[in-house]
Amino acid sequence: MQEVDIPLTVHRVIADGGRRSSISSVTFSATGSDILDEETAEPTELEQTLGLWSGMAIVVGTIIGSGIFSTPSLILAAVGSVGMSMVVWVLGAVVSVCACVAYMELGTMLPRSGGEKEYLQAAFPRPRALLPFVFCLSLLAVCSPSGLAADSAVTGTYFLYAATGRSVEHSEWAQRAIGVAVALFCTLMHGFFVRAAIRLQSVLTVVKVLLLVLIVTVGFGVGIKRGTRGFGDAFAGTSTHPSAYVSALFKVFFAYSGYTALNYSIDELRNPVRNLPRAALGGLLVTATLYVLSNAAYFVVLDEAAVRDASTAVAGVFFTEAFGALWGQRVVPLLIGLATLGNVMCGMFSASRVLFEAAREGYLPWSRVLGSISRFQSPLVALAVSCTLTIVYIVTPPAGEAYAFLIDIGGYPVWLFYGLAVVGLLIMRRSHRDLVRPFRAWHVANGVTIATAVFMCVVPFVKPESDDGEIPYWAAPLAALAFILLSCVLWYVQVVIRRGPERSHYAHK
Numbered sequence: 001m002q003e004v005d006i007p008l009t010v011h012r013v014i015a016d017g018g019r020r021s022s023i024s025s026v027t028f029s030a031t032g033s034d035i036l037d038e039e040t041a042e043p044t045e046l047e048q049t050l051g052l053w054s055g056m057a058i059v060v061g062t063i064i065g066s067g068i069f070s071t072p073s074l075i076l077a078a079v080g081s082v083g084m085s086m087v088v089w090v091l092g093a094v095v096s097v098c099a100c101v102a103y104m105e106l107g108t109m110l111p112r113s114g115g116e117k118e119y120l121q122a123a124f125p126r127p128r129a130l131l132p133f134v135f136c137l138s139l140l141a142v143c144s145p146s147g148l149a150a151d152s153a154v155t156g157t158y159f160l161y162a163a164t165g166r167s168v169e170h171s172e173w174a175q176r177a178i179g180v181a182v183a184l185f186c187t188l189m190h191g192f193f194v195r196a197a198i199r200l201q202s203v204l205t206v207v208k209v210l211l212l213v214l215i216v217t218v219g220f221g222v223g224i225k226r227g228t229r230g231f232g233d234a235f236a237g238t239s240t241h242p243s244a245y246v247s248a249l250f251k252v253f254f255a256y257s258g259y260t261a262l263n264y265s266i267d268e269l270r271n272p273v274r275n276l277p278r279a280a281l282g283g284l285l286v287t288a289t290l291y292v293l294s295n296a297a298y299f300v301v302l303d304e305a306a307v308r309d310a311s312t313a314v315a316g317v318f319f320t321e322a323f324g325a326l327w328g329q330r331v332v333p334l335l336i337g338l339a340t341l342g343n344v345m346c347g348m349f350s351a352s353r354v355l356f357e358a359a360r361e362g363y364l365p366w367s368r369v370l371g372s373i374s375r376f377q378s379p380l381v382a383l384a385v386s387c388t389l390t391i392v393y394i395v396t397p398p399a400g401e402a403y404a405f406l407i408d409i410g411g412y413p414v415w416l417f418y419g420l421a422v423v424g425l426l427i428m429r430r431s432h433r434d435l436v437r438p439f440r441a442w443h444v445a446n447g448v449t450i451a452t453a454v455f456m457c458v459v460p461f462v463k464p465e466s467d468d469g470e471i472p473y474w475a476a477p478l479a480a481l482a483f484i485l486l487s488c489v490l491w492y493v494q495v496v497i498r499r500g501p502e503r504s505h506y507a508h509k
Helices: 052-063 066-070 072-079 082-109 116-123 130-164 172-192 194-226 242-256 272-301 304-309 311-323 325-360 380-395 402-431 443-461 475-497
Strands: 006-015 021-030
Touching: 052 194, 052 272, 052 325, 066 072, 066 130, 066 242, 066 272, 066 311, 066 325, 072 082, 072 242, 072 304, 072 311, 082 242, 082 272, 082 402, 082 443, 116 130, 116 325, 116 402, 130 172, 130 311, 130 325, 130 380, 130 402, 130 475, 172 194, 172 325, 172 380, 194 272, 194 311, 194 325, 242 272, 242 402, 242 443, 272 304, 272 311, 304 311, 311 325, 325 380, 402 443, 402 475, 443 475
Parallel strands: none
Antiparallel strands: 006 021
16 A cells, blocks of 8 residues: 555543543654554554545535425424524524534544544543443434434435425325435445545535525525515514424524534544634534525515425425426425435434444444444444434334424434533633643633523423424433433443443554
8 A cells, every 4th residue: 555644633531440531642644554454454544535625515515404405394383483483593503603613622622533422531531431422322323313314304305306296295104215215325325435425425515505505596586576475574473482492493403413523523634623623614604604594585485374384395395486396396306305315425424433433432332343444444334333223213203293303302412412512621621721722612602502502401391382293392302311311321331341441442552
């Protein structure tokens, strides 16, 4: 293999039986031969294949998914009015920027793949590996597969829309079957065609951005020509119950989620200290601007009732109204389906990297297998497990309210660990004062993120004004919380009894 010098800076958390911890930094040059096992000639480290623009493409590609094309009607139904729906989207953008800024400090301070796993391990060393272990299991078994399942199902919805010309009345199982096929396709691409998959992600990201630009352009064009339709008496019917806003915010944050994607795969990002802040914040700001303008465009072209009735195919109904049956019911829904497919590709990429790192830390059984790298330079087994869990979430939820349930059950643990990670950031400012911080988050950003996390974790248990759905309001947060408690038991078995981290990949390096 040709040797290529790759300068790397690694910050490691060194734990001694859970009694003390420290963080050390070491800079070295890795050559092509350094990432191969000397005995088997198999790769042991992932290559740095991501630069600034490909990293930003992953961020934008992970953020722009089914959310902006499918959740506006659900959010409108929750908050009760067009004006408050717009306020919630803007609020979601502000909170997401604050959380992104906090994660920029965490990622540049501890530039190693794994995201919250690394940050929680550094900030909360006792009980040994408890919080990073619970985070990894929650992300791998609840947050990531539920979100990927939701995106995969919406991909099926839009492909069926393009095939039949109808936005609703599709077979639930036909949508799910297409969703399963989407998950399998993304896994095969990332598993066997790594560079081609990254290029395809970049192309599909361009498609997503162009679709949103088209939505905004059409909205303004229609507004100039015939005026707005959905903004008359914009705040009439606004809900005053806090649970309505939790439901709406879960869906807004689901749409904005993805700005931390590079934190999970930072080992594969060239010059992470420079590129992580630019790619993450730049990608989020571009997307947030397009999101707010796209929602305004929806309400310019469609009246409030049409948005409510569109369910998860609001973008398709929008284009049908603007362009007529051929483009609105055939061509554009196909492009939206491809766009959401791209989101599944980006999400599968990030989820497999967290599983890969968790296995190498010894948090999972069969860690040598789950933490292995194939000859295709991909964590193939980790990808297969992520795909399997995604398929389980696609096929198991009850019909009808499955999409909203998947968003809610995945959103609860996300905000719990967002809050803990930023609390850990503040702790490390005192406990690790000598740690290099190339970027420092603003105090207001940290405060907003923690306050939002508390709100999102407490209010879901408040009974809403009306609870006439098939799934009880408390089912999603309670199921997520129950799994978190179960993870604590599994932590005791894997870490305390079996001593998984002591026999892990990193323990033998």
